[in-house]
Amino acid sequence: MTSSDPRPTGAVIIRADQVTKTFTTPDGRALPVLEDIGCQLVEGEIVALLGKSGSGKSTLLRCMAGLIAPSAGTVDYRGTPLTGANPGVSMVFQSFALLPWLTVQQNVELGLTARGVPEDERRERALKAIDLIGLDGFESAYPKELSGGMRQRVGFARAIVVEPDALLMDEPFSALDVLTAENLRTELVGLWEGHEAPVKSILIVTHNIEEAVLLADRILVLSANPGRIQAELRVDLPRPRNRQDPRLEALVDTVYGILTGREAAVAAAVTAPGAPTRPAPTPVSAPLPEVSVGGLAGLLEILVARGGEDGLAELADELNFEVDDLLPLVDAAVLLGLAATDGPRIRLTAAGREFAAADILTSKQLFARHAATRAPLVRAIVQALSSTDDQRLREGFFLDVLRRGFDAVEARRQLDTAIDWGRYAELFDYDADDGVLTLEPGAQKNL
Structure with missing residues (x-):
């Protein structure tokens, strides 16, 4: 299911070599976002860029699209270094990015118009793309008349109508409801497997572990602050993929273990008795997960009810969540010393059991101590x-x-x-x- 050399054999479309990106804050300080990234996208594969907030996924995608230039390193398109927009890619955005004053057909034709394609050919290709993504009959509709899923279909049609070498997608399903997102993912896989989509490769940014495993041939896992490639995994499973396949569940667990490793290391550095001296965690090296105290307490109470330990995939399934929906809560519990992780499993610590069993006043006092010493x-x-x-x-x-x-x-x-x-x-x-x-x-x- 995974291999030490996951790169497929095929012509390289995009290659990033030692890409580093640093932004400058308004007061002139350097803000490192990516550091020494090396990766490639080849013909015939779907690659997922997976990571938490702050890992630089979208920044790397934009570097590969030529929309922003790296501070150091290079990005090549078919062996030629980029000095501007990548001529071989199209993008699909999370926010749909449609022009509200244009019809569906006019939005789809935008890229063709920019390339100087004659009007008759533009119309023919746009209508074909609209039909392909299931919006036949809505050519004259405006974006305000469409649901979120239909707007994203327009985004897909606009991207593929120019027949790019690579389709770059920045969390294209995250703004949609669960059922619509699942439907679009299934249709995307169907188009890819049926060779109907006129693209040679796909690169998708996501924070959703299961989405990455369901879609991708390769997964690049990025660490955060700054973003580095933490792991590269090959997914050797036939499509369409079954969520209940033990091999898929095992890979989800593997990716989860990789993503939670940093938080475990931070907790160990703070709490392990007799551990060698290490740099103390800082607000930047150990950022706070965006969770409420009530949400954290709820996770601990659920764990108490389940015997104090459970697998994250099983816990998420029981609660009807995605595994990665639980990650911020898990990160917070580990950071505060209330829980510990072992690969894809989480267990309460003695401090976590004490906190979960305490009355409101005592829980406040316990939380004050843990937050002041560990956050x-x-x-x-x-x-x-x-x-x-x-x-x-x-x-x-x-x-x-x-x-x-x-x-x-x-x-x-x-x-x-x-x-x-x-x-x-x-x-x-x-x-x-x-x-x-x-x-x-x-x-x-x-x-």
């Missing part, structure tokens, strides 16, 4: 507030510090999560009107 950003906020005369600081101070390691959106998300955790634990308060954080009495005793 680097929460600890940093408590320490910073403790160092001021009035034990107050504006949120802008923390956002400025966080922007050294995150973009503005993620910095805000990190601070919001920390505020949620800190207020629950009564470590600090937050005035949303003034944007001021204030240390709560007695918070320092938890450090």
Whole structure:
């Protein structure tokens, strides 16, 4: 199912060699997003770029599309280094990216118009693509008249009508409801297997483990902050793939184990007695998972009810979630020392059992201790507030510090999560009107 050399034999369409990408924050600091990425896309394969938020998946996709240039390294299209937009690719976006004032047919014809294709040929090719993706009869409709799934079909038609070498897709199903997404995935596989789609390869960005395993011939797993290729796996399973196939379930478990390895390492560095001295985790190296305390408590209570240990795939199936929907909750539990993972399984620690069994007041006290000692950003906020005369600081101070390691959106998300955790634990308060954080009495005793 996996191999040490997963690269298929075929003509290389796109090759990334030692690609590094660093953005500059508004205050002039460097924000590394990708580091030393090497990968390729060859004819006859579907490749999935899989990783959590912050792994640089979309940035790598845009580098390979030639929409942004790497800070170091090169991207080649059929052996020629890119100096602009990649002439051999089309893109499908998460947000559909349709022009609302154009009809379905006009949106599909956009790429052909840009390439100077004559009007009659444009019309013929556009209608063929519209028919292929199941929107025959909607040629004259406007995007506002279409459902989300139909709009994404227009996006697919617009991408394939130019007959690109490679179809690049940036989380194309994540904005759709579950049933619509499943239907479109199935149809995409059908077009690919039937050789009806006029493309030679597909590269899809996703954070959904099961989606990657269902679709891809190869999976590139990216770590985060900055993004690096953590693993490369070959999926040697016939299509269409069965979710209940033990081989598919085993590969999902393998990928899950890879994605959770970093959080386990962080927890080990903080908690293992007698462990060798390692760099202390920081708010950037150990970011807070975007989960609420209530959601975290719910996961722990479910684990208690299931004997304190379970497989993530089994747990997700029982709750009607995707496995990766649970990942942020698992990451938070591991970061706080309330649970531990062993490959695809999760088990409560003694601290987790204590927290799950506690009354509300005691659970707040326990959470305060765990958050202040094991969540680097929460600890940093408590320490910073403790160092001021009035034990107050504006949120802008923390956002400025966080922007050294995150973009503005993620910095805000990190601070919001920390505020949620800190207020629950009564470590600090937050005035949303003034944007001021204030240390709560007695918070320092938890450090």
